Amino acid sequence: MKKLICIVCPIGCHLEIDAQHNVTGNRCKRGIGYAIEEVTRPTRMVTTTVRLLSQEHPRLSVKTSKPLPKEAIFRLMAALESLTVNPPVYMHQVIMRDFEGLGVDIIATRTIPG
Amino acid sequence: MYDFIIIGGGVTGALIARTLSRYQVKVCLLEKESDIGNHATLANSAIIHAGFDPEPGTLKARLGVRGNAMYETLHKELHVPLLRTGAYVVARHEDDVAILNALYERALKNGVEGAKLLSGEQARKLEPALHRNSVKVLDLPSTKVTYPWEVALSALENAVSNGVEYRLEAEVVGIVRTDKVYAVTLANGHALKSKAIINAAGAFADKVAGMIETHVPYKITPRRGEYLVLDKSVRGFVERVLYPVPTEKGKGVLVVPQVHGNILLGPTSEFQDSPSAVTNHQADLSMIRQAASTLAEAIPFDKVIRTFAGVRATSSAKDFYIRQSLEHRGFYHVAGIDSPGLTAAPAIAEYVVETLIKQDYDLESNPDFNPYGMQYPHFHEASLAKKRQMIAENPAFGNIVCKCERVTEAEVLMHIHRPCGGHSVKAIKKRARAGSGLCQGGYCEGTVVKLLARELKQPLETIDYYRKDTPILMAETKVKR
């Protein structure tokens, strides 16, 4: 039996998961998926910034298109250090495609006009 | 070769510089910090005392009363802010009354104008927040409040416009006298020569004196004072400065309305070894709350926006120690300037120049001396018509940088570029008040950093908070490591 706190949404359900992947304590079914993934292959959404060539907006906020394996987070941060983006940028424009073949894109989370 | 080097850019040094600039002499003021007035001048109670406290016949009594009167002239000439508050010295139980009566006698002897005794009841009618236990009150209508740091700045700036030189980050590390000439060595290795030296180094005065005197006639025992600052939204909580009856430890914890609308509570009084440490202590801050609560009812402590501490240059001489060295002609000590030092400062400067220096040197008047300082507008205090005119002439007056204190971009730029301009975030805060309000720079600090970088043509990460190597922005992100 392993105790977890669900991070799928801000409610933060206190979950328990056993060896057979039976989950209890969840208030919605997304908690089940989270608990199983957390004990097998934990992933996280990453939100950060990249350099933008703009006087007014020197940084562009970005996020992963879906959760990234936890162990890859700092490699992603390192890869974003050398990235520079030119405006215009549109919300959800792909900034970096398929990081390390993990199927995760880095996408802009706002629009910066040119 | 200078005629005079002034060591120390506090309010005393700055006013001496200005007084000397009335004469045809070559003067240089040396300040070890990156901005002037960073020690006692910045962190004190801001009161121009009436002169009820010092023992009659002392320099403190004489120069205090004279200094108080001179602030009216400074206000006219240098536009230093002056709040004519008056003050109450409050006896809070019957034991205090005898002391209060004696203080009244002393005030009369010292020539304090308008001093009179009131019953607690009479006083509370005029000052409703006064504590209900107040039994008798000494009313001192000549007490005023100023912004001490601005006194130093405008005095120095006026001196500079009249020919005085000044150097920042110029810490004196050695003084030698040969053939009637003083050679002053700075920490950066530079050497300056002067015919005379004025030691106005505040809490460091004995250290500076020790560089040349075989016997230093006084010792500075730094005395820390801690304060609480209430937000300007409490303006009017008290109209007057409230003092308790003083003890041998000093004037005690006061309630002091400030020129910008805040109210100051403090100071404490604790001796410490360091002449520069300005640490706040939990116990001292609690003591202030407790002591202030015996002077005024229902102090809105939830409006505290800041705490700070200052160091007074208390000396073993008890009185101010202002005289020429017994060993070295032309070396003047202006030391032990603790309370009422701010009050006395203009009179100290006058005494040093007109009495002490003139005994030894023939000073020729400077025919070009202009006593008037620059006036820097405060946008938010202007009338609506004036505001519109100011914006029409300079659109940057329309851009509010600090919304708590309502400081505009134009004012920030003016205070960067004025003759004694500020080049750090704190230096701008002291000059323009950006960051002095409720949010303490939370909203405007970033804007001030960017304006400084733009105007000084420096990268953002080199803009310091106050001293050298205190940048707000430590490292840029997204730089390949």
Add this chain to the structure above:
Amino acid sequence: MKTDLLVIGGGAAGIAAALEASAQGLEVLLLERDTQLGGILNQCIHNGFGLHVFKEELTGPEYAERFIHMFHDKDIAYKLNTTVLDIRKEDAGFVVSASSLQEGWLELECRAIMLASGCYERTRGQIQLPGDRPKGVMPAGSAQRYLNMDGYLVGKDVFILGSGDIGLIMARRMKLEGANVHGVAEIMPHSNGLTRNIVQCLHDYDIPLFLSHTVTDIRGKDRLEGVTIQQVDENWKPISGTDKHFSVDTLLLSVGLVPDTMVFESLDIAMHPVTKGAVVDQHYQTSIPGIFACGNALHVHDLVDYVTEESRRAGRAAARYVKGLSVRQKRLALNSGANIHYTLPQYIDTADFNGVISCMFRVTKKAEQGEFVIRQGDRIIQRKKARFLAPAEMEQLDLDQTMLSDHETPLTLDFEVIRP
């Protein structure tokens, strides 16, 4: 030209209120002091926004951009770089003084005002933290802006005081950007942040959380050199011998937010001692008819979704006021009773008492389960069971007006803890 509703602030609250008032047919003008709309959302680049409003999880900038799109689609008038400095009451409304670099001094007439100016961060001075006063002690939100908007770290070795969400989020952000985050201290025995932020911001990066601890000393001459934390007893007094020292160059403060009501300074508006915002009725109307407030300028929210929902209600209420459909009559107090920190609204206006009132409130202590009870006099008029309660999380209860027994007796909300 006289505007119907002047909205002060172009963040989540101001935009939602403006959109709603405009949808009700009002002529709206919104003033924003920054160079762009979106307010604090622009610097909150993390996700967790929008679960209630959009049923999906967005980052701050995404949430803002959706609303900014809607705002522009409606062609609502607005001015950027414009700071409101004063409000004056005039016969048929108000005159708002504002100033900007582009337009200079403005005197704007309006019938009603919506304050949506957000909040500011409590500072070191306000919590009277003792110690030296070097550079390097900074509110977490300021550091967030420097990091996410300007691209600068304010320090490389960081300690954080206060476990509010901004503090937790910044612990992770600073860590991701290469800083060493030594720990987070929280004076309360529980965190003030969302549990999931404890997990994904602290646990994920092995950042220790010291509950019932506070910073008791700050050391450093020019720059911060270190902080000392100590455990506190049940009266929040530091316990001697529990000192822990951290060598850090930065202390971030996440010690609370306070509604920014500075533009109310020259008006005599009743303020609430707990929320530090204006006292309002269910129409979000302050003690001065025609002046409304919503969002973090009214009381500090934990979720932007709640800000949006509240501001929409406020925008609707302002529209009814401007159209003359809602004239204040009698105000019944809704008092905070047992275990309730504050309620919002604090008054119920018996005029225009239309249907259900959304009451927001916070409890004063953590509880597994309990019951909220609203009484009018001795009579219970509403009750609701609830689980997993914490002071950090805002609760909501819909009060049905038909349950009121009269329009005279004040109401009280109690939280009754149920022992397991």
